[in-house]
Amino acid sequence: MPILFYFVTWIAVTFTQIVIVPRLAVLGIFPDILTAVVVLIALRHGRLTSVWLAFALAVSVDLLDPQKMGWMTLLISIMAYCVGIVRDTIYIDNPWFEATMILLATFLYQLAYRFFPEPQFFLDNFPKMLAVSFFIAVYTVAVVGLGVWILRQRFNFREVL
Amino acid sequence: MRYLTKGIFNNPQALPLIIVTIISIVMIILPLDARTTVSRIGTLSFLYPFNQLDRYLSRLDTIFQSNRILNRRLDSLTVVVSRLTENKYENERLRGMLDFEPHVPLRLVPSEVISVSFGYPFKSMLINAGTEKGITSNMPVITPNGVIGKVIAAGHRSSTVQLLFDPACKVAACVQASRAQGIITYAGNNYLTMRDVPIELSALPGDSVVTSGLGGVFPEGLFIGTILKSGESEGGLFHNILIAPGADFDALDEVFVITTSFSIPR
Numbered sequence: 001m002p003i004l005f006y007f008v009t010w011i012a013v014t015f016t017q018i019v020i021v022p023r024l025a026v027l028g029i030f031p032d033i034l035t036a037v038v039v040l041i042a043l044r045h046g047r048l049t050s051v052w053l054a055f056a057l058a059v060s061v062d063l064l065d066p067q068k069m070g071w072m073t074l075l076i077s078i079m080a081y082c083v084g085i086v087r088d089t090i091y092i093d094n095p096w097f098e099a100t101m102i103l104l105a106t107f108l109y110q111l112a113y114r115f116f117p118e119p120q121f122f123l124d125n126f127p128k129m130l131a132v133s134f135f136i137a138v139y140t141v142a143v144v145g146l147g148v149w150i151l152r153q154r155f156n157f158r159e160v161l
Numbered sequence: 162m163r164y165l166t167k168g169i170f171n172n173p174q175a176l177p178l179i180i181v182t183i184i185s186i187v188m189i190i191l192p193l194d195a196r197t198t199v200s201r202i203g204t205l206s207f208l209y210p211f212n213q214l215d216r217y218l219s220r221l222d223t224i225f226q227s228n229r230i231l232n233r234r235l236d237s238l239t240v241v242v243s244r245l246t247e248n249k250y251e252n253e254r255l256r257g258m259l260d261f262e263p264h265v266p267l268r269l270v271p272s273e274v275i276s277v278s279f280g281y282p283f284k285s286m287l288i289n290a291g292t293e294k295g296i297t298s299n300m301p302v303i304t305p306n307g308v309i310g311k312v313i314a315a316g317h318r319s320s321t322v323q324l325l326f327d328p329a330c331k332v333a334a335c336v337q338a339s340r341a342q343g344i345i346t347y348a349g350n351n352y353l354t355m356r357d358v359p360i361e362l363s364a365l366p367g368d369s370v371v372t373s374g375l376g377g378v379f380p381e382g383l384f385i386g387t388i389l390k391s392g393e394s395e396g397g398l399f400h401n402i403l404i405a406p407g408a409d410f411d412a413l414d415e416v417f418v419i420t421t422s423f424s425i426p427r
Contacts, residue, residue, distance in 0.1 A: 018211040019218060051177040055184075062188070063203030066196040070188030077181040084174075 006053055013037050014060045024143065029135050032106050034061060036144040038080045039105045043091060043098055047084025054080035068117045075112050079105055099141050107137035267380065269303075269417040270294050275319065277413055284327040284347075288416060291316045299378050301419045307384045307407025308332065308372060309416060320418070325353060325385075326410060333376035334385055339363040341400075342373050345385060348403060351410065353386055355402040364391045364400045380419065 016033050024031055034057050042050035058073040083105055091097075110133035115122040122129055188196070204212060272290035290296055292315050300312045302322045310324040323330050325347065332345040334355060341362035348354035358364055368388045374381030386406040394401045 019215045055181045066200040069196045074185035
């Protein structure tokens with residue numbers, strides 16, 4: 001079951017990230033579905049599952065950009081681990097808590113992903129980077145919230161997501 | 162530090178993170194060439210189906226958009242065609258009443274360009290159609306965008322075409338709107354010029370220039386280009402007209418030879 005679960009999630013998220021996400025761009029801002037899924041998995045299934053899944057997902061998307069290869073994998077995996085710790089300590093089973101976690105995690109991840117590969121460029125354009133990261137986080141929460149709500153309503157996916 | 166290390170290695174849940182971190186750092190510190198190679202291998206192997214699907218959807222999107230544009234254009238062209246058909250019948254009726262000869266429909270022989278030569282002394286091109294397809298010297302050669310020249314030598318399976326950009330090539334033409342007549346020659350820098358157009362006749366920038374049919378080679382009404390600039394010549398008697406050719410001489414690929422013989426001047 002876990003292998004099948006990993007595989008199906010990998011296929012679905014990689015498909016979404018490569019094929020669907022570029023078509024959801026609004027003013028050049030894309031939702032970060034990958035981070036959101038990793039956060040949801042970490043909140044539902046804990047550190048171990050989420051770190052492996054984050055690794056598999058991030059490596060797939062990382063391969064598309066040789067310039068920044070490795071950064072996404074590293075940051076997403078750390079983020080998955082940290083969200084796993086949150087789940088073990090202060091988790092509240094509430095959609096608003098999950099939405100807040102996605103918002104926070106996406107925002108912090110976007111900032112880190114922009115800062116670490118090119119710190120000087122990030123600091124030179126700090127307000128813009130801050131705004132872009134924030135809008136990506138908000139957009140992600142909106143898109144994922146809608147998606148999860150539809151999945152839970154129509155297909156009873158509550159056990160997984 | 163020892164406590165931290167011991168804590169991490171003793172915690173089974175931290176092990177995946179350590180492994181993943183090491184792999185990520187290796188990926189980050191790889192030289193760019195190696196990263197590009199890894200990226201290429203990954204993209205061409207297990208990401209290949211996703212990329213193909215993405216490309217397929219993009220193509221589908223482009224097809225939908227162009228289909229919508231073409232449908233819109235088809236709608237407007239249907240109206241234009243119906244109006245032109247009406248005009249054609251009216252024209253034929255009026256020509257019959259005036260005892261004019263009817264227009265001969267043009268017969269086009271499609272041909273592919275083998276080579277284009279912009280050298281001295283001729284600016285010419287070689288096409289893969291010759292006398293076996295009924296092509297002879299002095300037959301006009303066109304593209305859907307306009308006239309490009311005439312056949313100057315026809316072999317059995319290939320012909321040499323003299324381009325409008327050849328200084329020796331001259332075409333009798335007229336401004337479509339005002340019917341002001343002149344001679345088209347090459348002006349240099351991929352432009353044409355129209356000579357001998359009297360100053361009192363109108364030739365405005367944006368007007369279309371078509372063949373007049375008076376030279377005996379080109380039939381009447383073939384599009385040549387659009388007037389870019391129009392001014393007075395030195396003596397003040399004629400227009401000095403610069404024309405942008407309709408055909409793209411840098412991208413000649415397929416052309417049509419008009420093989421219909423027509424009697425000109427009427």
